[in-house]
Amino acid sequence: MPNDPSQAASQPRAGDQLAVDRGVAELRRGGIVAVRAGGDRDRLALAVSAELITDETVARLRMLAGSDPVLAITRNRAAVLGSGGSAPVVSLTLPAGTPAARVAALADPTAGRADTAGLVTLPEPEAGPTATAVRLAKLARLIPAALVASVPDLAPDRMEGWSREHALLLVDRDAIDTHRRDAAARLVRAASAQVPLADAEDCELIAFRPLDGGLEHVAIRIGDPDPAGPVLVRLHSACLTGDLLGSLRCDCGDQLRGAIRAIAEAGGGVLLYLAQEGRDIGLINKLKAYSLQDLGADTVDANTMLGFDDDERVYFPAAEMLGLLGIARVRLMTNNPEKIGQLAACGVEVVERVRHVFPSNRHNERYLDAKARRSGHLF
Known part of the structure; x- marks a missing residue:
């Protein structure tokens, strides 16, 4: 918490973060949220x-606002829609x-052919609703797109009461902006068990x-690594298709099992299995990206066509997990320099990058090439 009382008002309260959690659930069920x-x-x-x-939702949104x-x-x-601009988010006016x-088709390239006739682009300040x-x-x-209707002529001190009167959840911008870091800081070690694995x-x-x-993260501690020394660590983002189903479209399954073997052979270390499916865009959006790749997009373009950045992951949860395990210095198994920088920014010292490469196959050659050319992965 800040020591300067003048800064305290800008810090999201616990209740604000709870509102974000509930706002996420409300959006996922197709509900309306006040921001x-x-x-x-x-x-x-x-x-x-x-x-x-x-x-019906559109009509209710217009009526309420x-x-x-x-x-x-x-x-x-x-x-992608030809309505560019420099603002991180733009608003498109819609014909009556x-x-x-x-x-839906304007927001999601997999939902049908987008009809852009009659649209007007309005740049939106980064801090706007x-x-x-x-x-x-x-x-x-x-999909990072929302239908938004402003509530005009409402004084700030009336916003909470107005939202309650209309049975709407009110979510604050400041809490949304800090939510990913704050959520990581609220991770708790919940359970552990000895689970012998095929390769460890x-x-x-x-x-x-x-x-x-949200979804649980898991640390796989192999052997008895000394937390005081640089620990051999792999950060692995969950991949249902590759890790569990053996998909050949990516190298995730090879990387997961290969890392477990390598850590065991090295005498011990930790693999963090992070709930960040599809570079943290989620399983449904990852499958949508796959469908765009089947039409010719590479892995980077598919994500951006959906409106995402090419990689949405942050590593606050990984740093928090390492801290709860007492690990401050790591030898990081990765081909992604971004992981090194993000961990360092979170206070984890990366002593060494350990190369982690596996042969490609005819299904993932293009995927791996795009990771190297466009995302800077080191193969």
Whole structure:
């Protein structure tokens, strides 16, 4: 907590973070959420996920707000639609009577052919309600697009009461902006058990529960590594298709099993199995990206066509897990320089990068090439 009382008001309260957790759940069920933003948090708007809207939801949104909604999308998605700009988020005005199916197609390239006729692009300040709504959609691992309607002429001191009167959850911009870091800080070590693995019989699984209600992360501690020395560590993002099903479209399964073998052969270390499916865009969006790759996009372009950055992962949870395990210095098994920089920014000292490469196959050659050329991976 800040020592300077003048800074305390800008720090999200525990209740604000709980509102974000609930706002994520509400968006994922297709509900309407009130978001408070603006330079002085003096603007209120209502938002709903663009991929989950119905015509009835659009009508209710307009009725509650008393204004016409706009479609808020990321700069990456706007560029695909030919509605570019320099702002991180842009708003598209919609012709009167635009059906929900057309809105969904504008937001999601896998939802149909996008009809851009009659749209007007309005850049949105990064601190504005539409940008805030898109950030909340990302936290929900939904397509980063929202239908947003401003609530005009509402004084800041009336926003909470107005939201309660209309049975709407109110989510604050500041809490959304800090949520990923704050959620990682609320990880707790929940359970552990000895689980001998095929390639590492001396193995303990340690589960970490996030108090935001999200998915658990798991540490696989192999052998008895000394936390005081640099520990051999692998950060592995969950990949249902590669890790469990043996997909040949990626190298994730090879990397997971290869890392477990390598750590065991080295005498011990830790693999962090992080709930960050699809570079943290979620399983559904990863499968949508695959469908775009089948049409010719590479792994980077597929993510940006959906409106995401090419890699949405952050490593606050990994750093928190290492801290709870008493590990401050690591030898990191990775081909991704971004992991080194992110861990260092979180206070974990990366003493050495340990190369971690496996042969390609005819299904993932293009994927690995894009990782090297466009994402800077070191093969």
